[in-house]
Amino acid sequence: EIMQVAEKRVVNKVVFILLFTAVIFLFLSFQNIEAATGKIGLVNLAEVISGHPYTQNINQLSLNLREELQKRQEELNKQGKGLDETGLRKLEDKFNKEW
Known part of the structure; x- marks a missing residue:
């Protein structure tokens, strides 16, 4: 039972890290798009x-x-x-x- 609780915590941490990384990646990609749009212009x-x-x-x-x-x-x-x-x-x- 202690192992199951430990596994759940590890899985939760991994999911949190992956989601956090995805959010940062999306944020940075939108920043790059806005910067490119500003330089190039529509x-x-x-x-x-x-x-x-x-x-x-x-x-x-x-x-x-x-x-x-x-x-x-x-x-x-x-x-x-x-x-x-x-x-x-x-x-x-x-x-x-x-x-």
Whole structure:
């Protein structure tokens, strides 16, 4: 019985030491990750993309296309008032050929 108590104490000490070591290991690994993050820094993808010279060009082309489509739709609506379905189709075909 004394041996069982002694074995339990030894097992408890071993478990405690292993858990304590694991906690220290985890703590140190998180410290290393934070230090590396501080040195390297996180990349903000939006800043990288917005800083690229072609991004401005793409944004401008997109804006121009939206404006052109809006003008085209307004012109189609203006010319298409009062037309029947066949007339509207012909007008749309004409606009599509011009496009």
